[in-house]
Amino acid sequence: MRATLLQIDVDPKESVAERRVRAAELVRAQAGADLVVLPELWPVGAFAAGAFAAEAEPVEGGPTAEAMAAAARDAGVWLHAGSVVERDPDGPLFNTSLVFSPDGELHAGYRKIHRFGFDSGEAALMAAGHEVVTARHPAAVLGLATCYDLRFPELFRLLVDAGAEILVIPAGWPARRLAHWRLLVQARAVESQAYVVACGTAGTHAGVAQAGHSMVVDPWGEILAEAGPDEQVLTVDLDPGRVAATRAEFPVLRDRVLGVPLP
Numbered sequence: 001m002r003a004t005l006l007q008i009d010v011d012p013k014e015s016v017a018e019r020r021v022r023a024a025e026l027v028r029a030q031a032g033a034d035l036v037v038l039p040e041l042w043p044v045g046a047f048a049a050g051a052f053a054a055e056a057e058p059v060e061g062g063p064t065a066e067a068m069a070a071a072a073r074d075a076g077v078w079l080h081a082g083s084v085v086e087r088d089p090d091g092p093l094f095n096t097s098l099v100f101s102p103d104g105e106l107h108a109g110y111r112k113i114h115r116f117g118f119d120s121g122e123a124a125l126m127a128a129g130h131e132v133v134t135a136r137h138p139a140a141v142l143g144l145a146t147c148y149d150l151r152f153p154e155l156f157r158l159l160v161d162a163g164a165e166i167l168v169i170p171a172g173w174p175a176r177r178l179a180h181w182r183l184l185v186q187a188r189a190v191e192s193q194a195y196v197v198a199c200g201t202a203g204t205h206a207g208v209a210q211a212g213h214s215m216v217v218d219p220w221g222e223i224l225a226e227a228g229p230d231e232q233v234l235t236v237d238l239d240p241g242r243v244a245a246t247r248a249e250f251p252v253l254r255d256r257v258l259g260v261p262l263p
């Protein structure tokens with residue numbers, strides 16, 4: 001299974017509309033990949049809170065969803081299109097990840113559960129999602145999480161219980177906490193005995209330098225591929241069969257006591 005991560009540069013000199021066109025072209029260039037992944041809030045920038053309301057869009061018929069659906073269809077790929085600022089028809093904003101199947105249909109949407117900002121930014125401007133979401137890719141079950149979610153292992157336990165084999169995590173992680181990012185991405189893979197495909201942004205927006213360093217980590221915790229800080233296309237081959245094999249060979253998940261039904 002070939003996964004391609006598009007670590008896109010979110011530069012305020014490029015308009016949201018221009019970046020959307022560029023991202024769609026990047027997706028179209030990935031024909032042959034089994035899974036293409038974009039980062040968190042790449043159209044507007046995860047820290048560009050002042051623009052969230054103006055750039056918010058519906059999932060149904062929204063410009064990013066439409067552009068990504070067409071790109072997935074043209075390339076014939078499964079596309080985790082990162083996340084957008086979703087304007088729900090009822091009013092609230094959500095940080096919503098979108099997964100498209102190769103026919104361009106929206107297959108799954110995940111509203112970020114843990115909002116970042118400690119009462120400001122996203123935490124103040126967006127509503128929290130409540131649903132744990134998996135997506136059924138033909139090769140493996142994808143478990144969906146977004147950026148700050150990475151710090152909350154209880155979500156990943158729920159994703160494992162829901163059958164997740166590849167944890168797909170779009171992010172807009174700041175360079176200042178790169179060490180946390182690398183550690184947490186590996187930790188989530190080791191504790192879940194799952195692949196982690198974590199795609200961040202490059203560049204600087206709203207004064208926040210982005211870490212880049214998109215990573216793919218295997219169920220044993222080994223880093224299979226890691227990007228640098230700048231815009232990069234990162235391609236790696238995964239073997240989803242290694243998830244069950246790792247869980248069988250070293251059956252840590254079987255030994256859970258807390259948070260599982262008592263025998």
Ligand SMILES: O=C(O)CCC(=O)C(=O)O
Nearest residue numbers: 046116147148172173177
């Ligand atoms: O947890 C962090 O350090 C960064 C989280 C973040 O930037 C986000 O969720 O957008």
